Amino acid sequence: MTSRRYYLPAFVVVVITLHFLLWQRYGGQDLMKHIPELNIPFRPNINATLPTTTELASLIQPEPEPPRRANATFVFLCKNDELGKVLTSIQQMEDRFNKKYQYPWVLLNDKPFTKQFKKRVRAMTDAPIEFGVIKREHWIQPDWIDEDRALKGRIRLLSQGIIYAASIPYRNMCRFNSGFFFHHELLQPYRYYWRVEPGVKFFCDIDYDPFVYMEEHDKVYGFTLSLHEWEPTIRTLWDAVKEFTSANPQYLSANNSMEYLSDDGGNTYNLCHFWSNFEIADMDFWRGEAYQRFFDFLESKGGFYYERWGDAPVHSIAAALFARKDQVHFFRDIGYRHEPFQHCPSGDDWVKGRCACDPRDSFDYTGASCIRNYERMFKHAGVSAT
Numbered sequence: 001m002t003s004r005r006y007y008l009p010a011f012v013v014v015v016i017t018l019h020f021l022l023w024q025r026y027g028g029q030d031l032m033k034h035i036p037e038l039n040i041p042f043r044p045n046i047n048a049t050l051p052t053t054t055e056l057a058s059l060i061q062p063e064p065e066p067p068r069r070a071n072a073t074f075v076f077l078c079k080n081d082e083l084g085k086v087l088t089s090i091q092q093m094e095d096r097f098n099k100k101y102q103y104p105w106v107l108l109n110d111k112p113f114t115k116q117f118k119k120r121v122r123a124m125t126d127a128p129i130e131f132g133v134i135k136r137e138h139w140i141q142p143d144w145i146d147e148d149r150a151l152k153g154r155i156r157l158l159s160q161g162i163i164y165a166a167s168i169p170y171r172n173m174c175r176f177n178s179g180f181f182f183h184h185e186l187l188q189p190y191r192y193y194w195r196v197e198p199g200v201k202f203f204c205d206i207d208y209d210p211f212v213y214m215e216e217h218d219k220v221y222g223f224t225l226s227l228h229e230w231e232p233t234i235r236t237l238w239d240a241v242k243e244f245t246s247a248n249p250q251y252l253s254a255n256n257s258m259e260y261l262s263d264d265g266g267n268t269y270n271l272c273h274f275w276s277n278f279e280i281a282d283m284d285f286w287r288g289e290a291y292q293r294f295f296d297f298l299e300s301k302g303g304f305y306y307e308r309w310g311d312a313p314v315h316s317i318a319a320a321l322f323a324r325k326d327q328v329h330f331f332r333d334i335g336y337r338h339e340p341f342q343h344c345p346s347g348d349d350w351v352k353g354r355c356a357c358d359p360r361d362s363f364d365y366t367g368a369s370c371i372r373n374y375e376r377m378f379k380h381a382g383v384s385a386t
């Protein structure tokens with residue numbers, strides 16, 4: 001018993017001495033590396049045969065190829081006073097997708113972002129972030145708009161109880177998102193974008209790159225929610241669309257999605273559109289001749305101010321008519337909410353995505369949704385929706 005009592009202190013002394021000697025000699029470098037030099041009889045089996053060069057080569061793993069990336073960015077139009085909701089949207093996108101992919105963020109505003117706003121947003125991610133101010137002429141109501149007529153239009157919508165009926169900034173925003181955001185200097189380097197808004201929710205892990213998916217599958221427009229527009233806000237939009245397409249039939253895609261937009265072969269608009277607060281799309285499509293001429297034509301009608309044309313129907317109609325129907329993609333695996341509607345994936349997508357939403361609570365097949373219109377186009381064509 002007595003001699004055992006000394007084992008522990010003796011062992012500690014030996015360890016400390018050994019450590020001290022190594023420290024003296026190697027000055028605090030990684031001591032474990034030098035233990036073999038002490039010649040402690042602690043040797044590998046010398047009878048084992050040495051591996052051949054080929055065997056050694058097979059052990060060296062080739063560096064994994066870095067994942068392919070698309071030329072893409074997030075686009076976030078917002079205001080300084082929306083900071084709290086901007087942060088929660090970015091946080092969810094980073095946690096569920098971008099912390100692995102590091103796509104850049106471009107935040108745009110009609111007024112300069114405050115220092116505090118930029119500091120708080122920068123704290124959310126290591127991905128590159130840029131903050132831009134929108135050119136005045138891309139934002140304000142143009143001088144040639146007849147303000148008396150615009151005022152009458154606002155009063156009319158107000159009397160019909162339409163949301164944002166009297167708001168000019170809201171109209172500026174819809175016009176900017178329809179025709180100008182993709183011309184902003186900060187977005188010139190990029191082709192694909194993912195639009196994000198304040199206070200939205202991303203429910204599921206996104207374990208692949210939707211931008212690369214768009215590129216590899218030749219998609220131009222991706223959505224998660226599809227619904228009906230308020231008719232009074234776009235009273236004359238379809239007439240303008242028909243006027244443009246009959247004068248410019250060359251822009252209509254041979255395999256377009258007219259069936260999604262119209263239940264009578266294009267005579268009337270059924271109000272279906274993709275909800276543009278979520279968009280993953282190709283800015284080169286908006287920058288292309290067909291869309292540019294389409295937007296200029298709509299702009300000349302003044303409907304962004306005389307009525308309240310939204311960027312959602314404008315983008316949706318263009319994507320549905322000027323692109324092939326298989327170029328418009330339903331991201332059914334991305335769980336998303338913008339009040340008051342949400343798309344929650346189901347089945348394997350829900351499990352794989354570790355989605356935080358209830359799959360029974362999804363807007364897709366409710367009465368106000370247009371997903372059935374989208375899907376029926378592919379059923380008629382004998383293929384499943386893309």
Ligand SMILES: Nc1nc2c(ncn2[C@@H]2O[C@H](COP(=O)(O)OP(=O)(O)OP(=O)(O)O)[C@@H](O)[C@H]2O)c(=O)[nH]1
Nearest residue numbers: 077078079082108109110111169170173197198277
């Ligand atoms: N900088 C700036 N951004 C705006 C302005 N109005 C709207 N936005 C942004 O434009 C986007 C759409 O505006 P929202 O107010 O979300 O419009 P909405 O999605 O139709 O309606 P709600 O979300 O229900 O309010 C959001 O990203 C807003 O932050 C504005 O006057 N200035």
Ligand SMILES: [Mg+2]
Nearest residue numbers: 197198277338
């Ligand atoms: Mg919104």
